[in-house]
Amino acid sequence: MATLLVNIDVDDLDRAIHFYTGAFDLRIGRRFGGAGVELVGANAAIYLLVKQADRPPFPGSTSPRSYARHWTPVHLDFVVEDLDGALVRAEAAGAVREGDVAAHAWGRIVLLADPFGHGLCLIQFSEKGYDAIATNA
The missing domain is CATH 3.10.180.10 (2,3-Dihydroxybiphenyl 1,2-Dioxygenase, domain 1)
Structure with a gap:
């Protein structure tokens, strides 16, 4: 592993x-x-x-590193037990909310950016979590 x-x-x-x-x-x-x-x-x-x-993030890069808000398909999800409390704490520490809290069958989620432009999410799973939407392969 x-x-x-x-x-x-x-x-x-x-x-x-x-x-x-x-x-x-x-x-x-x-x-x-x-x-x-x-x-x-x-x-x-x-x-x-x-x-x-x-500065370029790697040799040959044509795009310099930037800490303005940017998008990447890889981001961090922090799974929390109390999304509302975690959101208050994250915003107090400097996170920027990028939308309303959304509810899904698997749980609740809110999208944020850290002070360096990196995207991250807070997730509070429902009782079933992702099993609520899982299908057989």
């Missing part, structure tokens, strides 16, 4: 630590000098990595 590590590029490590520890009750595991920090308390460790804005 593979081990999953989650890396989040940020341009302000202290601000990122404040947001992710305040919004999601994560805590610092290890520090890597001024280059990054490991956050623990979720199912997978989250690594906040300092990467300067306006």
